[in-house]
Amino acid sequence: MVRAIELLSRHPGERLSLARIVRATGMSRATAHAVLTQLTADGWTVRDGDGNYSLGLGLLTVARRADTAFPLRRLALDTLHGLAADQRVPVFLAEREHDAIVITEVIGTPSVPWIRPARRMPVAPPVCREFVAWAPESERAAWLAAADPLHRPRLTAVLDAIAARGYSVERLADESAPMLEALAALRHSPVTDPLRQRLSAMIADLITIDYLPDELTDRNAVVSIAAPVFAADGTVVASIVTCPDTNLSAARLRDLADATVAAATTVTATQRA
Incomplete structure (x- = not known):
């Protein structure tokens, strides 16, 4: 059914x-x-x-x-519409449900096909970073332990940067995704250790996870920017995500990130009221 x-x-x-x-x-x-x-x-x-x-x-x-049992979407709706209209980009709300996140609202038409209502994703590296950056150390450590060893140093630095600035940035180019999926499938097939190591290195070369502060230039490929919504106890229960999916200057990226964080802060305050 x-x-x-x-x-x-x-x-x-x-x-x-x-x-x-x-x-x-x-x-x-x-x-x-x-x-x-x-x-x-x-x-x-x-x-x-x-x-x-x-x-x-x-x-x-x-x-x-059922909608009354999950009020966050309803509480966030006006803020999401305002953010999308002011910034002229698609916006979505992702809510945490145990070890996964679920997209519960989408405003506009994101160019990335996986962004759609009811889409579920596990809270697993390298994604969902804004849900982990403020988590207790034990949860952060478990999330990092599930990552490819080649990515762990980068992910550790990225989580610290996200917690300091207040948002995450997805920068994986769409055209790299099919190649990435194919390489990942090969890596887990019966291959020799040297080949597996080479495949892991190729995957690491394709993935550049987020932006660190000293990496921004005048042309930054930004798929999405995500800011956390906090519960009263400080846990991240959702994120508001803007989806420019284009190249942004460092100044425009920061402006859009500030607007995304402000929207998430508004929703945090609204749900606590």
């Missing part, structure tokens, strides 16, 4: 055939038919005269009730 609802939610303006739902979810035709029959009976999905399915109003009722 969850797989079916998630699939339909990713295509809100479409009516999907049973065959397409079967292919996309991996369910058998009989299972998919039984699931969708029950969902339709409960009003969570609607079946048209051609046998295609879409989301039903019954799900909207449940979603509205």
Whole structure:
């Protein structure tokens, strides 16, 4: 049922055939038919005269009730819209859920395809740095221990820089991502130790994690800037992320970062009120 609802939610303006739902979810035709029959009976999905399915109003009722259990998105919404409009860049909110973060709101249309509502990512190196920079030393150490040994010195310096300035910067160029994924897959396949070391070195060469203070120039490739939202006990429960995905001067990067931090500070204060 969850797989079916998630699939339909990713295509809100479409009516999907049973065959397409079967292919996309991996369910058998009989299972998919039984699931969708029950969902339709409960009003969570609607079946048209051609046998295609879409989301039903019954799900909207449940979603509205569930929304009250997670107030941060609602509290942050005006701030997110204001930040996106003032800075003229897409913005999203990522909330922490145990050992993962979930994108709960997106304003605008980010050029990076993985940025979409309900996208979940593990809090694992080298990403989610703004969730770790202010964490207790034991949590930071565990996060660093999960990183590639070649990246640990860089990540340690980056976490300290993020805690000092108040935000993280994602600088991995989109065109490097496919090559990075291919190299990572090869590194974990049955290869000789020398080849594995060479692959690790190539991955390290492709990844430049964040910016340290002395590395900014007049042309800085910035995918996103993320600032933390804190709970009353000082833990990072969310981040507000601006997504310029372009080259910025050092001055423009700092201006956008200041605006992102200010928005996150506003949301922090709002949720504590």
